Amino acid sequence: MxxxxxxxVAGSFILISLLLSIYVNQNWLWFTAFVGANLLQSSISKWCLMDTILAKLGVKD
Structure with a gap:
């Protein structure tokens, strides 16, 4: 789960930031890059902040 x-959450953040960059300001692409960098980092280190947050909220695997 x-x-x-x-x-x-990652997919939603990327799509929302892309829409915001089109309709509001191109600087929202930095947020897209941040999410992508976090996905890359989590694939290398096998640690994800969102996973830790969800565990503290009591969401089970």
Missing amino acids: KNRIVRF
Whole structure:
């Protein structure tokens, strides 16, 4: 369950920031890059902040 939530949140952040960069300001692309960098970092280190947050909220694997 946690894995699906993490993917949903990451995908939503990317799509929302892309829409904000089109309609509001291009600087929102930095947020897209930040999310992508975190996804890359979590694939290398096998640690994800969102996973930790969800665990503290009581979401089960």
